[in-house]
Amino acid sequence: MPQLLSGNEACAIGALRAGVRFFAGYPITPSTEIAEYFARELPRLGGTYIQMEDEIGSICCMNGATAAGLKAMTATSGPGFSLMQEGIGYSIMAELPCIIVNVMRGGPATGTPTRSSQGDLMQARHGTHGDHPIIALCPWSVRECFDLTVEAVDVSERLRLPVILLMDEVVGHMRETVELPLRVETWKPSNPRRPKEEYFHYGDETNYDSDIASFGEGFRVHLTGLVHRKDGLPTNDPETIRWNMDRLRRKVDDNASWLWDLTYEDLGAETVIVCYGSSARSATEAKNLYQRKTGRSVGIIRLRMVWPFPQQRMVSLLRSARRVIVPEMNMGQMNRSVERAVSPDVPVISVQRYDGEMLTPGEIVDAIGREVPSARPLPEEDLHPGFSIADDEEF
Amino acid sequence: MLHECPPGPVGDFLDRFRLDERFPHILCPGCGIGTAMGTMVRSLAELGIGEDELCVVSGIGCSSRVPGYMDTDTFHTLHGRAIPAATGVKQAKPELTLVVYGGDGDIMAIGGNHFIHAARRNMDITVFVVNNRTYAMTGGQYSPTTPTHEKAATAPFGNCERSFDICFMARASGAMFVARSTTYHVAHLKKMMKLALTKTGFSVVEIVSQCPTLYGRHQRIGDGVKMLQWFRDNSVDVSKVEDPWQEQERFVIGVLHDREEVPPYTALYQRVREAAQQADSA
Known part of the structure; x- marks a missing residue:
C-alpha cells in the first residue's frame, strides 16, 4: 500500500x-x-x-x-x-x-x-x-x-x-x-555452538558473520574499551595490541569491495558529478538541465556509502573524466577524497553551500559550464626561500 | 596454588574469580578495593546469585578494574558510563542481577548525571561506590569527595571546593536503599551489600576505602593499616547519631535510607507495553 x-x-x-x-x-x-x-x-x-x-x-x-x-x-x-x-x-x-x-x-x-x-x-x-x-x-x-x-x-x-x-x-x-516491503532480510548471528570453556568472544579470525554470545547466556562474556585479547580481557602486550587493531581495520578493508555502494550514469562524458545525500537530488536535476540546454551529456556518480570511501572504484570510474564537480552542503568535505581519485591535471570543482539552504540545480549547472584552468596549481618547490635549517647556527 | 584450595564455602568463593594469570591484581599493597571486591563476591555467593545470573558493570578507574577479575558476564565501559550501560543491559535482560562497581570520581563526577537519573528512573541496579576520596588511577588528583582544604596532586595549596555526600545525593535522587560502610568493617560491609542486593530498585552502598599510596600520603595519614585504624576510630553507627546527614567529622555507617519499594523501571515499562498492546486490540 x-x-x-x-x-x-x-x-x-x-x-x-x-x-x-x-x-x-x-x-x-x-x-x-x-x-x-x-x-x-x-x-x-x-x-x-x-x-x-x-x-x-x-x-x-x-x-x-x-x-x-x-x-x-x-x-x-x-x-x-x-x-x-x-x-x-x-x-x-x-x-x-x-x-x-x-x-x-x-x-x-x-x-x-x-x-x-x-x-x-x-x-x-x-x-x-x-x-x-x-x-x-x-x-x-x-x-x-x-x-x-x-x-x-x-x-x-x-x-x-x-x-x-x-x-x-x-x-x-x-x-x-x-511503497515499503513488509518483510526484509537481514543477517542474524546465532549462539556459539561450543562449550563456554572453548568460547572466545573475539576468537573468530574471519571476523565476518561470527557466532556470538551475549550477556546472560552463560558464556561469561567480558567486554572492555581497553585493547584486549581474544577472550576480551585487557592487555598491554604490543603483539596483541597490533592483533586487536589489525582485526578492527580488516573489518572494513577485507570487505570493502562488497561494502561499496554507489550508483552511476553516463561516465563517458567529459564532466562527471560526484555527489551524495540530498545534494545528489539537485545534481541529478542539474545534469538533466544541462543536457537539455546544451545537448551534451554529464556523468554522475552518487555514493550511497560515503565511508569507507570507494577509492579504487572511483579511480576506475573517473578514468575518462576531464573534470569533476563535487556539490556539497558544506565547505568541501568530500572534495579532497575525490581529488585523490583523479590525476592531478583533472580539475575537481567544489560547489559549496553552507547557508542552510539546499544547493540549487542552477548553481551546479553554472559550475559545469564554468571555465577553469585544466590543471590544479602545484605547490612551488621552495615555499620558504629565506629559511633553511643549515643556515641557522642554532641548529 | 589457588587452584588447590579446599572445596566448600572458600572454594565456592574462589570459583567466582578468573583464576588464571590475571592474578596478582593491579591494586597497590594496602589498597581497600580488593577488600571491597572480596566482600562483594562473598555477598553474591551467600545470597546464591549464580555467576550466570549476574552482570558486573564498571567504568574507568582503579575500582573499575574489578570486573576483569571476576568469572561472570562483565562489562568494563567508558569513564563514568557504567550506569547507562547497566541500564541498557537490565532493560534488555531484566532477569539478570546488575551490579555497578566503581569509584567516587567515576560515579559521582563524570558519571554524576547518569547516577542521578538512574536513581530517579529507579533502575533495578545495585551500585557499589568505592570512595577513596581521590582519582587514584591518574595519580591522586582531588575528586568530588575530597574534603575542603585537603591537599591533592592538583590541589597543592589545598582543595577550595566543597565535597559531595554520596549517600545524601543518592537519597535526594530517589534511591530505594542507601547505606555506608568502610573496608575496616568487613562483616558490616557484607551485611550492607547483601541488603542492597536484595532490595528491588536503585540501591547504593558507599564503601569508604583507603588509598594509602596517594590519598593517605597526601594527607599524611600513613599506610593501609594506619588508614584502617583511622576508619575504626572515626566511624559511628547510624543509630548512635542524632542526624546522620549533619555529621561532618565522622563516618556514619549503616543503613541511611531504606524506603518502601516502588516498581522499578523495568516493571513500569512493562505496563507501557501492555497499555500499547491493549490500545492496539481495542
Missing part, C-alpha cells in the same frame, strides 16, 4: 522491520520524529524506547542493550553526535553492532537546528579518537532512508561494527509517496 512518509519515518520503519527492538535517545531537531516513532511503536512490539539524560547516556545505554543481544539504534543531530563520539569508539572497540542516525543540521555548536547541512561528513569518519574503521551510509530519498537503514542493520550485524546513517534535514523531513 503506498504511503506518504517522511525520511525520518521511513528510517524508523526500516529499523523496525530489520529487527531493531531497542532505542535509547535524547530529543534533538531535526531527528526527533525518529524517536517519537519508536516511542509509539516499540512498546507494541515488546521492545524498549528509553529517553536518556543526554546523548552520552543514550549511546552507552544502547551499547548495553546490544551487549545483551538486542538490535539497537539511536538517532541524533550534530551536537548530540558530538557527544556520542566516545560511545561510538566503544562500540567499535568492543565490537558492538548498532545504528547511529545523524540527521545533519548546520554547525559548529548549536549552529542552525532547523536548517540542512552535510557538515558532519568528516566527523562521521574521524569523530572518535584513535585509528578506527567506520561505515557511513547516506540516503537521498524517503525510500532510500528505509533501504539504507535495513542495509545498515545487516552490515553492522555481519561485521559487528556500528554503522552511521548520515541523513540531513532535507532528507529527514521530505515527504514522498513510497
Whole structure:
C-alpha cells in the first residue's frame, strides 16, 4: 500500500522491520520524529524506547542493550553526535553492532537546528579518537532512508561494527509517496555452538558473520574499551595490541569491495558529478538541465556509502573524466577524497553551500559550464626561500 | 596454588574469580578495593546469585578494574558510563542481577548525571561506590569527595571546593536503599551489600576505602593499616547519631535510607507495553 512518509519515518520503519527492538535517545531537531516513532511503536512490539539524560547516556545505554543481544539504534543531530563520539569508539572497540542516525543540521555548536547541512561528513569518519574503521551510509530519498537503514542493520550485524546513517534535514523531513516491503532480510548471528570453556568472544579470525554470545547466556562474556585479547580481557602486550587493531581495520578493508555502494550514469562524458545525500537530488536535476540546454551529456556518480570511501572504484570510474564537480552542503568535505581519485591535471570543482539552504540545480549547472584552468596549481618547490635549517647556527 | 584450595564455602568463593594469570591484581599493597571486591563476591555467593545470573558493570578507574577479575558476564565501559550501560543491559535482560562497581570520581563526577537519573528512573541496579576520596588511577588528583582544604596532586595549596555526600545525593535522587560502610568493617560491609542486593530498585552502598599510596600520603595519614585504624576510630553507627546527614567529622555507617519499594523501571515499562498492546486490540 503506498504511503506518504517522511525520511525520518521511513528510517524508523526500516529499523523496525530489520529487527531493531531497542532505542535509547535524547530529543534533538531535526531527528526527533525518529524517536517519537519508536516511542509509539516499540512498546507494541515488546521492545524498549528509553529517553536518556543526554546523548552520552543514550549511546552507552544502547551499547548495553546490544551487549545483551538486542538490535539497537539511536538517532541524533550534530551536537548530540558530538557527544556520542566516545560511545561510538566503544562500540567499535568492543565490537558492538548498532545504528547511529545523524540527521545533519548546520554547525559548529548549536549552529542552525532547523536548517540542512552535510557538515558532519568528516566527523562521521574521524569523530572518535584513535585509528578506527567506520561505515557511513547516506540516503537521498524517503525510500532510500528505509533501504539504507535495513542495509545498515545487516552490515553492522555481519561485521559487528556500528554503522552511521548520515541523513540531513532535507532528507529527514521530505515527504514522498513510497511503497515499503513488509518483510526484509537481514543477517542474524546465532549462539556459539561450543562449550563456554572453548568460547572466545573475539576468537573468530574471519571476523565476518561470527557466532556470538551475549550477556546472560552463560558464556561469561567480558567486554572492555581497553585493547584486549581474544577472550576480551585487557592487555598491554604490543603483539596483541597490533592483533586487536589489525582485526578492527580488516573489518572494513577485507570487505570493502562488497561494502561499496554507489550508483552511476553516463561516465563517458567529459564532466562527471560526484555527489551524495540530498545534494545528489539537485545534481541529478542539474545534469538533466544541462543536457537539455546544451545537448551534451554529464556523468554522475552518487555514493550511497560515503565511508569507507570507494577509492579504487572511483579511480576506475573517473578514468575518462576531464573534470569533476563535487556539490556539497558544506565547505568541501568530500572534495579532497575525490581529488585523490583523479590525476592531478583533472580539475575537481567544489560547489559549496553552507547557508542552510539546499544547493540549487542552477548553481551546479553554472559550475559545469564554468571555465577553469585544466590543471590544479602545484605547490612551488621552495615555499620558504629565506629559511633553511643549515643556515641557522642554532641548529 | 589457588587452584588447590579446599572445596566448600572458600572454594565456592574462589570459583567466582578468573583464576588464571590475571592474578596478582593491579591494586597497590594496602589498597581497600580488593577488600571491597572480596566482600562483594562473598555477598553474591551467600545470597546464591549464580555467576550466570549476574552482570558486573564498571567504568574507568582503579575500582573499575574489578570486573576483569571476576568469572561472570562483565562489562568494563567508558569513564563514568557504567550506569547507562547497566541500564541498557537490565532493560534488555531484566532477569539478570546488575551490579555497578566503581569509584567516587567515576560515579559521582563524570558519571554524576547518569547516577542521578538512574536513581530517579529507579533502575533495578545495585551500585557499589568505592570512595577513596581521590582519582587514584591518574595519580591522586582531588575528586568530588575530597574534603575542603585537603591537599591533592592538583590541589597543592589545598582543595577550595566543597565535597559531595554520596549517600545524601543518592537519597535526594530517589534511591530505594542507601547505606555506608568502610573496608575496616568487613562483616558490616557484607551485611550492607547483601541488603542492597536484595532490595528491588536503585540501591547504593558507599564503601569508604583507603588509598594509602596517594590519598593517605597526601594527607599524611600513613599506610593501609594506619588508614584502617583511622576508619575504626572515626566511624559511628547510624543509630548512635542524632542526624546522620549533619555529621561532618565522622563516618556514619549503616543503613541511611531504606524506603518502601516502588516498581522499578523495568516493571513500569512493562505496563507501557501492555497499555500499547491493549490500545492496539481495542
